[in-house]
Amino acid sequence: MSQQTTGRPGWFEAHLPILGWGRRYQTSWLSRDMVAGLTLWGLVVPEGMAYAGIAGLPPEAGLYTAMGGLIAYAVFGSSRQLVVVGTSATAALLAGTVVALKPEDAETYAAYAAALVLLVGVLFVLAGLAKLGFIAQFLSRPVMEGFVLGLAIFVAVGQLNKLFGVEKGEGNVPRKLWHVVTQLDEANWWSFAVGIAALAALFILPRISKALPGGLVVLAGGILLSAVLDLSGNHGVEVVGTLPSGLPSPGIPQVDAGVLWTLVPAAIGILLVSYSEALGVAGSLANKHGYDIDPNQELLALGAANLSSGSLGGLVAGGSMSSSAVNDGAKARSQVSGLSAAIFVVLTILFLTPIFKDLPEAVLAALIIHAVSHLMRVTSLVKVRRLAPAEFWMGILAFAGVLLIDVLEGLVIAMLASLLLVIYRSSRSSVTALGRLPGSEDLYTAMVRNPDAVPLDGVLIIRTDEPVYYANAVSNRDAVRDLVRSTVPPVTTVVFDPQTQHDLDFTTLEILTELLDWLEGRNIEVHLVATHSDLVAIAKRAGLIHLGGRVHVAPTLTDVIAQLKRNPPAETSAADS
């Protein structure tokens, strides 16, 4: 009992970081955090409403995401500056996934979307409990760069129809683009004018003053202009329309288990993208300010954010690169800035929704295009091409997948390519034959890299440069057999020097046994340099080493060589057999 009680505070503090930093919070930080929170509010309200459009959900869903995500992350997150709200990448992935299920009406669409967000949340929490933080490293940077660049273009092109006030096109990016071009004679030029003006303002305002909340100014200007000129009534400009006011009540959507199951693969993909992005942003902010983030705790925090957002009918919540940069730029010291932004968002939902009625859709389109323009980092792909040409093509593969097929398919291609690369790297053999460096007494080195090194006649000294386990056991076995076959004069003794091997898994043991049978069939004597006592113990348990057994064990390579020089191999093997 008492042990449990004393153990608890540590556990609580580890999994509820707010308890830790909340206790050390200095009231002098409050004003700065509040100002950062207000700045953040000016960004997440317009962006949230815009991203909801990418996800195919009504604008208020973006506000609910910010509310749920910011509060949950403030409680559970280990980063001080990361802002967890809706992001363009996951919004596009959400739309791709839900559309594929062909929901019959908007209500079913919303239910599927909420189910997906909750599923992402559950998977995040499970991954956190299982301490799978290492999965963030699964998608390589070139692949992510290609995917994100493709995604930015995908999202921007998807907004063009709103900018021109024409119907939405179908198909991949080139077809959508072509659709807009062919519809230009039916374009609403009022809508286009408002949208282009908004876009220009978004790019120009930050150059005038960094303190200016560009998104908010454009949002307010758009609403004002639209209301004063009655753009909707007089000129047929599409506007957002009436938003529900009042806070949403949390709930779980009614979706049957079969649908949930088909959502799992997409949810895993969304989790990987969202987590890689969040950890990348959180990591660089932590690096800058000299603290550490906990990858496993981040999984739990993103899980909580998505469970919270999903139950409110919001989008996937993830670490936003742009909002986090703004938050850090406004000198936020803690998640109090996120919490105050959340409070401003709640006030917006409660009191300000009626004023969004006249907001032109073209302004939201401009906000999205501006937001994703930051993701169009062609220069970094150029750098990849210069430094790692092979990886560049993997990035291009993901890029082309998003543009020419669809966003989810692009991600699947990126994941499969990464997976094959990891399996390929894991399955390579790392066997090298060692020879003595001339002039040295007992310095043995890889003969491939040191052409001067000389082998011992009839003795093959084999080093594995990487630990052998089930994924590379067969390749290593084949490599050893090839070495034995190709060595002249014929090999009578094989010495294994598994430098970095700490253990042996079952598959490796089985394959090692096959290899020993094969060597025995050729009357070849086997020595093992056993640097690790664990290794010897496992080999003994598997029956590979026993009294008069097939494998001779020595503590170092020097010992084995000395022994071989005393009893030359040819004689030994004759005596043994």
Add this chain to the structure above:
Amino acid sequence: MSQQTTGRPGWFEAHLPILGWGRRYQTSWLSRDMVAGLTLWGLVVPEGMAYAGIAGLPPEAGLYTAMGGLIAYAVFGSSRQLVVVGTSATAALLAGTVVALKPEDAETYAAYAAALVLLVGVLFVLAGLAKLGFIAQFLSRPVMEGFVLGLAIFVAVGQLNKLFGVEKGEGNVPRKLWHVVTQLDEANWWSFAVGIAALAALFILPRISKALPGGLVVLAGGILLSAVLDLSGNHGVEVVGTLPSGLPSPGIPQVDAGVLWTLVPAAIGILLVSYSEALGVAGSLANKHGYDIDPNQELLALGAANLSSGSLGGLVAGGSMSSSAVNDGAKARSQVSGLSAAIFVVLTILFLTPIFKDLPEAVLAALIIHAVSHLMRVTSLVKVRRLAPAEFWMGILAFAGVLLIDVLEGLVIAMLASLLLVIYRSSRSSVTALGRLPGSEDLYTAMVRNPDAVPLDGVLIIRTDEPVYYANAVSNRDAVRDLVRSTVPPVTTVVFDPQTQHDLDFTTLEILTELLDWLEGRNIEVHLVATHSDLVAIAKRAGLIHLGGRVHVAPTLTDVIAQLKRNPPAETSAADS
């Protein structure tokens, strides 16, 4: 032009192994291969018909699989003894996949099944062209053992209703078992008697004589008994009924692209299971007879077998463990045995199908239960438990997945578990700090393993035991930072000795740059032991090494130490800054 022409024969012979062994074929082998082919026919006809039942297809589909698979593999395969026909594992996976699509009638079911088989064939060919032979190593043996044991029980329990002549149950294995038990009062005891007699004969006949084709005897006996007693008419025993005679005409099923796309994940799973099994069997036979198989050619051969089987309306074709063992036992020397078995199967389809009309379903159920009983290898799981307890639980996970959910879900669990394990192993750091062995002049060794080794004051010598690449770059960076932080007295110089590193990928370069920034921020000097000229070239191109740059390069660790002893680190870094 002439270069292409001279290049071609080699390419043809490499990808059409029949050209190679066909040329060297000795007519004296023919009689033995024909006898083996006849023995094989006695096995693949009854088993093929039975496996078609597992797949939910009519019995003739099993014969078409054997015909297509055997001929295609004889042409393209690199194994001399492997028998490529329908297998129980892939038949069960096929049924699980197609049922999930809820086809409305038998015709649609057959079309989906054929589409899945063709898709598996296409993926096999693509994997072969991309030389992805290494993927066979992806599923570890304990995971495969657990999956196969679960599958054997799954398949056997799925046959019990036919044995007792009751309706098919729904749900997982325990529910299906319970369904049969509750239906026992409606059982057809004639059906049960025939089935049990067949099962007993299948287990007893091989003990009487190994030359006896047990399956064929039981098949003939079952048909004879059923026809003489008119079991169907007089006693309501379910029989196979009229089979179409005449060869099937090849064709491509009409299935829309959306359905094909949803089949891709299952097809990948089926490919992995089928390929792992085939390569395992082919590898051990090749080992026994002293020849090599080509993993990439095997992918192409299995692709051809499935394209051929799928276009005829057959099942997934894979390397069958039981049939290959029988083929080898009958002393087959080449794929001529497979080809002659195929000819006998063709004759069966042309002339013998009418006699299968009276075959009781219970006899097919007995054939299946007997076939999968060989897969119930509990002893090997016990061995796993003894030698590798942690892996044992991964096997049990796959086992439980198959029994408690479904066969496809069990496979997904097995694949995800393997995937996480590979990613986890790939993402670990392998950083060790080195110290000088007392008594030696310049022998540096891992201080963790040699407590006697002493560090150089202020100098941290870091070795990476495994190559650093994108999947483990972050872990290695964090491990280096932890070492630098925890070393007393404070570190002024870091020496990297990347023993087995041959190249640097883009992600690693980026993360290395971050690490160098961090070290520079602490005024730490960095030295690199550059064993590989490629490594230095890449680092130079990335701007990490340049005149007066941040990283000092030396060819060996001894050189670095000598240089450090001449210019002690503290002075050097002061002079540099």
